[in-house]
Amino acid sequence: MYDHINNFKRSATQFTFGSITLAIVTLASLHLQTHFAATAFGYLLVILLFSLIGSFVASSALSVLAIAALAYYFAPPAFSLRIDDPQVLLVVVAFFTVSIVGTHLIGKVRQEREAARETAAELRRSAADLKDREKRWRAIFEHNPSMYVMVDEAGTVLNVNTFGATQLGYACSELIGQSILGVFLEEDRAFARKCIRTCLEEIGQSQTWEAQKVRKDGSILWVRENAKAMLWADERPVVLIACEDITERKRTELALQRSEAHLAQAQELSNTGSFSWNVATGEAFWSKELYRILQLDPQTVPAPELIVARTHPDDRSSVKETIDQAMRDPKNFEHEYRLVLPDGSVKHIHARARTTRTATGDIDFVGAATDITAARQAEQQLRRSEAYLAEAQRLSHTGSWSWDVYRLDFIYRSAEVDRLFGFKPQEAVSIETIRSRIHPDDLPRLQEVQRLARDDKDGRFEYDFRILLPDGSMRHIHSVAHVVVGSDGNVSELIGTHMDVTEQYAARDRLESTLAALLESEQRFRDYAETASDWLWETGPDHQVTHLSEHTSAAGILATGLMGTLRWDIACDVEEEPEKWRQHRATLEAHLPFRDLVYRTINRMGTPIYVRTSGKPFFGVDGNFLGYRGVSTDITAIIRADQAEQQLRKAQAELAHVTRVTTLGELTTTIAHEINQPLAAIISNADACLGWMNRETPDLSAARSSVEWIIEDAIRASEVIRRVRALAKKGEIEMLPLDINDVVKDVIALVTRELISHQVALKTDLTAALPAIYGDRIQLQQVIINLVMNGIEAMDAVTDRTRELVIQSSRDDMGHVWLAVTDSGVGIAENDADRVLDPFFTTKSNGLGMGLSICRSIVEAHGGRLSIARKRGPGASFRFDLPLHQEVVS
Incomplete structure (x- = not known):
């Protein structure tokens, strides 16, 4: 218009x-x-x-x-x-x-x-508006509290807003033109490439992921990234990424996980179990700690009836009444009762619950049940503890107090506080009198603390002051205090302690004299080091010897002759053990400490000696490697002793092998019978098989049975030969996990004929399912065969009673497996009991006296012990104990 x-x-x-x-x-x-x-x-x-x-x-x-x-x-x-x-x-x-x-x-x-x-004016207005809008959007892009990054197909940053660059600790120019992978952790870069590739494959589709980014200072920033690929003006694809900082959320999630773990631990530590109970549906939940308190299987479906069943008979009716009342009129309740557990122990439980309404309108009880058995037991100790606290304050010279920050007077102070200020118990003392005994130079500090306490709700104060006593002496007091916030949110009081630290101040003076004594002690240590049997050494960064203590002369080594040399130039075993020296030189090049390197060298007399050395690198204040320091020991005597021991063990093994072969000679009859018996059976079954096969109509079923019997007898003969070959074989000791009962059964198979020919009844009492031992099967068989054969020979002269040999196995209280061989023979004279296990002692007219000695050596080499057991009645009993296999023990 x-x-x-x-x-x-x-x-x-x-x-x-x-x-x-x-x-x-x-x-x-x-x-x-x-x-x-x-x-x-x-x-x-x-x-x-x-x-x-x-x-x-x-x-x-x-x-x-x-x-x-x-x-x-x-x-x-x-x-x-x-x-x-x-x-x-x-x-x-x-x-x-x-x-x-x-x-x-x-x-x-x-x-x-x-x-x-008008068009020109409109264009001018549009251009101005576009420029203004571009300026506004650029301002939004630059200063938006979110990180925006634009990258190309290769992941190169094309643009990044100022906020994002600042958030990562960079300037925009430092990121533009660089790969976006540079702000990702090394292990996350493959994931970042995959995400960019996914965006480029689905242009226009938004993609979301979470990742960690590394700030310039090395700290981690968690982000939630929303990315979308789009075509640029030249149809070139780019990826625009908007990043949301979720570091706090991640920290919250981690804190929540820790909180849940802490809650479970807190319940366990506080003996408090939580529960919930839906009155309408009857569904219930118990925490793990509540199951433990009730001593019920966590797989058990929770129900109030289970608690009633565990309740003490005297408290059962009140518990039922509490449950019934909760079902009739759901209200908060609190109840204390006792449980009688399956082991007969009694627990005091304090249960509290409050009602909550679920989303469906049902009533849930949520509560906690606390094992207060310890609290009940502690109630009687509490009163004593109060007296102990007062005594402890007196003994530790520590008094407690409470200060009204507005009234500027004590609300409470313990008797020890008055004693620290030099007042008598029950003496009426004003605040002005107390202030008069504080050193004038320290009074302003105390007044400043009182002023600060009114304004700092989280305040914790720690300060020192002095008390001037009437007799002219002075006490140094160390005070620690913190504020208490009232229900109105304001600071109401300051609670703290006064501790007499006069002795600590005096100790400072004593510390100075102690430092002087420490220097003297250091010199004393140097003197000790100089007089020790080991010698100290030092090398430079090129590993050449720069210092040797004078103790090298004790090993026949001249210190002056070794200066400037390398350790591998001193040693004589470099060509014999090249791998050892290669590893040692690698350790030195890596500047790592080494320990117990053993090498051979020669002393000034030309005699080979063995040296054990350990060293540690040392560095200058600037971190530069300066060389090694260490200690060396002449261990020639130890090496020589080890070599002698190895020779002794070799001789013992040779002797044990000779003894086994001798024992096999004694078992020749038994072995021949054990082999001839299955061989005769094989021949008989072979003849029978030919008979079945030569019939007009061959009986294949019967022939097959004969062949199967032949195979069984051949296996029997082969097993006997295997046992004999194992005993006769001379080989290295093979330590394996063994069942001692299996070893006994192998021995019985070899000595059965000897037992029959000597009319000896064998009785075994082997405990089943014994844990494994660690040993050599052949050597342990030799020990048992020797003990069995000795028992058989000891009963040759017995005619007035049954010749009985008993083999027993079991486990003792010390965790060892033991085996005993007991005979009913002539026994061992009391005078011979202490010598029967010694080498070359024998009671046989034709014996060498080495059998039992070798048995003892074998048992001791297995970490066990061979002994003569006390026995009532005629005969003798030999027992050996062996430790368990390490895997069983662990």
Whole structure:
């Protein structure tokens, strides 16, 4: 409407002023008596001129008015609107046409010019607005509290906002042009490449992931990244990534996990189990600690009836009443009762529960049950503890107090506080009197603490001051205090302790004298080191010897001759043990400590000696490697002893082998019988098999049975031969996990014939499922065979009683497996009992006295012990104990 009114006003103004101008041109033409065409031209100029104002309607009206004026004033006949002259009419028509067309064209040009001007203005406004919007969006991009990164297909950073770069500790210029993988952990870079590749494969689709980024200072930033790939202006794909800082959330999640673990530990430490119980559905939940308190299997479905069943008979009715009351009228409850556990022990339980309403409207009881057995037992000790606390304060010279920060006076102070200030118990003391005994230089500090306590709700204060006593002496006091916040949120009091540290101050003086004594002690240690049997050495960064203590002369080594040499130049076993020296040199090059390196060298007399050395690198204050320091020991005597021991063990093994072969000679009859018996059976079964096969119609089933018997007898004979070969074999000791009962069974198979031929009854008492021992099967078989054969020989002269040999095995309280061989023979004389295990002692006329001695050596080599057991009645009993295999023990 407003535009229509403006257009009407503009048209009226145009028509009015145009009409006046046409009237002026008309009067001028009449006065000047101008030609018809000239007047028409003047009118046309006026119409075209006023058409520039913009209204086509007003211009058309002026054209009509001009035609009327031409026809009335200038076309014959004058003063009449009638036109008789055809030429004049043609001019009038041409005038009207030109004026209308000209007006229309001028209007069009004006409109187009105005449209162009408006378009240009609009473009200027759009450009300004676009620039403004770009500026605003760039400001948003740069300062948005989120990290924005744009990368190309290769992961190179094209752009990053200031906030994001700052968040990572970089400037934008440090990141642009660099690979985005540089801000990821090494182990996460493959994941980052995969995420970018996924975005590029699904252009336009948003992708989300969580990752860790490394700030410039090395700290970790957890982010949740939203990324989308898009095509750039040149159809080149880029990936825009928006990162949300979730470090705090991750820390919260970790804290939550720790909190859950801490809650479980707290329940375990506090003996408190939690529970929940839905009254409507009967569903219940018990924590692990509650199961432990009730001593129930965690797989048991929780139910109130289980608690009632475990309740002490005297408390059962009250527990039932509490449960029934909770079901009738769900309200918070608190109850204390006793449990009788399966082992007969009694626990005191304190249970508390409160009601909560679930989303479905059901009532849930959520509570905790605490084992307060210890608390009940501690109640009696509590009163004693209060007395002990007062005594402890007196003995430790520590007093406790509470200070009103507004009233500026003590709310409470223990008797020890008054004693520290030199007051008598029960003596009325004012605050001014107490202040008078504080050293004047320390009083402002105490007043400052009291002032700060009113404003600092989390305050903890630790300070020292001095007390001046009436006798002129002075006490040094160390005080620790913290504020207490009341229910109104304001600090109400300051609670703390005063400790007499006068002795500590005196100790400072004693410390100085102690430092001097320490220096003297250090010199004393140096003197000890110089007089020790070991010698000290030092090498430089090139590993050449730079220092040797004087003790090398004790090993026959001249210190001066070794200066500047390398350890592997001193040693004589470098070519014999190249791997050992290669590893040692690698250790030195890595600047690592080494220990117990043993090598061979020669002393100044040319005699080989063995040295054990250990060393540790040392460095300068700037961290530069300076060399090694260490200690060396002459261990020639130890090495020689080890070599002698190895020779002794070798000789013992040779002797044991000879003894086994001798024993096999004694078992020749038994072995021959054990082999001949299955061989005879094989021959018999083979003849039978041929008979079954030679029939007119061969009996294949019977022949197959004969062949199976042949195989069984062959296996029997082979097993006997295997045992004999094992005993006769001379080989290395093979330590393996063994079942001692299996070893006994192998021995019985070898000595059965001997037992029968000597009319000896064998009785075994072997404990089943014994743990494994660690030993050599052949050597342990030799020990048992020797003990069995000795027992058989000891019963040869027995005719008045049953010849019985008993083999027993079991486990003792010390965790050892033992085996005993007991006979009913002539026994061992009391005078011989202490010597029977010694080498070359024998009671046999043709014996060497080495059997039992070798048995003892074998048992002791297995870490065990062979002994003569005390026995009631005739005969003797030999027993050996062996430790368990290490895997069984662990």
